[in-house]
Amino acid sequence: MDHLDKLEAKSVHILREAYAAFGNLCMLWSIGKDSTVLLWLARKAFYGHVPFPLVHVDTHYKIPEMIEYRDRLAKEYGLYMIYGENKEALEAGETFPEGKVSHMECCKRLKTEALTHTLNGTWPRYRLNLQTGEYEQDTDTAAYTGVIVGARSDEEGSRSKERYFSPRDKYNDWNLDDQPPEFWNQFKTDFAPGTHVRIHPLLDWTELNIWEYIERENIPTVSLYYNQGDGTRYRSLGCAPCTKPIKSESRNPREIIEELKTGALSNIAERSGREQDKEDGGLETLRRNGYM
Known part of the structure; x- marks a missing residue:
């Protein structure tokens, strides 16, 4: 295992x-x-x-x-x-x-x-x-x-x-x-x-485990997690008026996994876009x- x-x-x-x-x-x-x-x-x-x-x-x-x-x-x-x-x-x-x-x-x-x-x-x-x-x-x-x-x-x-x-x-x-x-x-x-x-x-x-599992199992997820061409994506989802996306080029689970492994987000809280x-x-x- x-x-x-x-x-x-x-x-x-x-x-x-x-x-x-x-x-x-x-x-x-x-x-x-x-x-x-x-x-x-x-x-x-x-x-x-x-x-x-x-x-x-x-x-x-x-x-x-x-x-x-x-x-x-x-x-x-x-x-x-x-x-x-x-x-x-x-x-x-x-x-x-x-x-x-x-x-x-x-x-x-x-x-x-x-x-x-x-x-x-x-x-x-x-x-x-x-x-x-x-x-x-x-x-x-x-x-x-x-x-x-x-x-x-x-x-x-x-x-x-x-x-x-x-x-x-x-x-x-x-x-x-x-x-x-x-x-x-x-x-x-x-x-x-x-x-x-x-x-x-x-x-x-961990956040990395979640994305690795999503990729391995091919789990359907909301497309808001992925960059749709404007250089941003949501890392954490909540209410629209109180949740902001992050700058990211990741367009799929594999690219998010690579992004997390680089440490680019290590000093940014996962819920940093949640205003509450x-x-x-x-x-x-x-x-x-x-x-x-």
């Missing part, structure tokens, strides 16, 4: 452990490269079938191609595709693009609050009807007790503090000082009732309160 084979095997093992341990499981799919690799691994773990819902928090400010890609893959793979939203904040225009709140406050409302209420079932969930291609309100409102997330420890400082099985309280708040030890691939999956658990099968993967990370507290503050 080479290094990618070992990473794949461990991630598949964690996915199967999660499915065995948690009765109401879901996976978050942000449509980015990491969570799409995670989706690919889930299909491998369960022989082409994903036996739990895929959940996307729709801020309605995503780049249109991302949503088109989400629905195209959901139909092709036959996924139980769910999205949630903060309808009240959107209708009131309480967003950064409307000029009423900061980046951080906008993320808190459209992502953190929407995610929390989507996961616990207190706000409507919308499920893709694979026959009609339309989204309809889901009748299942049961809370998800286990949530699979495509976080990597090398992507951002707060994510390096995670465990493979990371507990949150019933409000999705994250206590960094109360994380279970994980030694020798022994994982704690037995938690007190009411505990919300995040599962991180990609924790050991630059405000006080940054991503760690959002994540303590339930963000991905």
Whole structure:
């Protein structure tokens, strides 16, 4: 087994452990490269079938191609595709693009609050009807007790503090000082009732590993990651008004792999184009309160 084979095997093992341990499981799919690799691994773990819902928090400010890609893959793979939203904040225009709140406050409302209420079932969930291609309100409102997330420890400082099985309280708040030890691939999956658990099968993967795996497996990804002729590409995807591309000539996974290996991006944070990370507290503050 080479290094990618070992990473794949461990991630598949964690996915199967999660499915065995948690009765109401879901996976978050942000449509980015990491969570799409995670989706690919889930299909491998369960022989082409994903036996739990895929959940996307729709801020309605995503780049249109991302949503088109989400629905195209959901139909092709036959996924139980769910999205949630903060309808009240959107209708009131309480967003950064409307000029009423900061980046951080906008993320808190459209992502953190929407995610929390989507996961616990207190706000409507919308499920893709694979026959009609339309989204309809889901009748299942049961809370998800286990949530699979495509976080990597090398992507951002707060994510390096995670465990493979990371507990949150019933409000999705994250206590960094109360994380279970994980030694020798022994994982704690037995938690007190009411505990919300995040599962991180990609924790050991690096950005380079992700692109090497995408190339090896020929995984379909959003074309925004590649230079389309203007000398720029997105390294990390988020909401259109708050995410900027980087200068890069890379047009495919192989060229991105070579670019990463040169070290040209080694001193530039992977999420440097994400504006919310630059405000006080940054991503760690959002994540303590339930963000991905």
